[in-house]
Amino acid sequence: MKIHDYENHPQLANVLTPVDEVRTVLDGTACFVLDMDGTIYLGATLFPFTLDFLTAVRAAGKRWLWFTNNSSRAPEEYLERLAGFGIPASRDEFLMSTDVALDWLGRERAGETAYVVGTPSLREAFAAAGIVPDDPEADYVVLGFDTTLTYAKLVTACDLLRAGRPLYLVNMDYNCPVEGGFIPDAGSLAALLERSTGVTGPSFGKPTRTCLDFILRRTGCRESGLTFVxxxxxxxxxxxxxAEARSILVLSGEATVADCLTTDAAPDAVVRSLADLIPLLGVTS
Ligand SMILES: [Mg+2]
Known part of the structure; x- marks a missing residue:
């Protein structure tokens, strides 16, 4: 149940962070911001160590928050999925790129209408937040991870961008991991819009500062106590x-050992998976 065989990579030992340094990151953490796909499960399968990791986090007096960039699904779908894995979560404990976008647009573009290129659940989220999601004369264009994309939507979006309306990306991921490989995500669709119109725009999910600030406000956490996993x-x-926030990369999903050797993303720690963190959470220094 792995995307790639990191265990047998000859450079694995060179990219893994020494245990004492990992423990220092954990000791300084009050709240983990946990990614989902590739981190706690792969496709429909929960990793065998995920529940033990969460138990260890709680036993260490720390907490966690779920955060996904995937703007194609409704939050309820994720909460149901977590519950199905035996991990009940409240809406407060689960945030997504869509939440960041709605918060920012609601404040900065108050009273304006949108043309949302997105799934029905994304358009419903906009409507529920009081933002008209399907105005063909919209003040701005929103692009999400639209698994229901049509050519007509692309044409309308490009017309609006050519007419000078700004573009906002709910998330900027290029691909979404699925069982058996990857499918194109919002960042790739944005490249298509940019190629056609020359227009690009800011995004709201990870890795943006807007996203980090939103999480800080919603959790009340100090930035130095926040660790993204x-x-x-x-x-x-x-x-x-x-940022003052820290990060831990797990190799159980997309990033490979080879990626770690060339990246400039600078994780504070690299571990095989959440399983490596469990014994370190049990020890306080
Ligand atoms: Mg992931």
Missing amino acids: GDRLYTDIAIARD
Whole structure:
């Protein structure tokens, strides 16, 4: 149950962080911001160590928050999935890129309408937040991870961008991992819009500072007490690069040993998986 065979990579020992340094990161952590796919499960299968990791976090007097960049699904779908794994979570304990986008747009573009290129659940989230999601004369264009994309939506979005409306990306991931490989995500669709119109725009999920600030406000955590844990270098890890927050890369998902040797995302720690953290959480220094 691994995307790649990191265990047998000849350079594995060179990229793993010494245990004492990992423990220092854990000791300074009050709240873990946990990525989901590739970190706690792969596809439909929960990793065998995930529940033990969460138990160890709780026993150490620390807490966690779930955060996913995936803007194609409704939060309820994730909460159901977690509950199905035996991990009941409340809406307060689960945040996603869509939450960051709605918070920012609600404040900075108050009273304006949107043209949302996204799934029905993303458009419903906008409507529920009081933002018209399907105005063909919209004040701005929103692009999410639209697994229901049509050519007509692309044409309308490009028309609006050419007419000078700004573009906002709910998340900027290029691909979404699925069982058997990857499918194109919002960042790849944004490249298509940019190629056609020359217009690009800011995004809201990991790795943006907007996302980090949103999490700080919602958790009430000090930035130095926040540690992002995830399997993707350019989102889960990059968000903490120029911040007081820290990051732990797990090799159980997308990032490979070879990626670790060349990245500039600078994780504070690299471990095989959450399993490596369990014994270190049990020891306080
Ligand atoms: Mg992931």
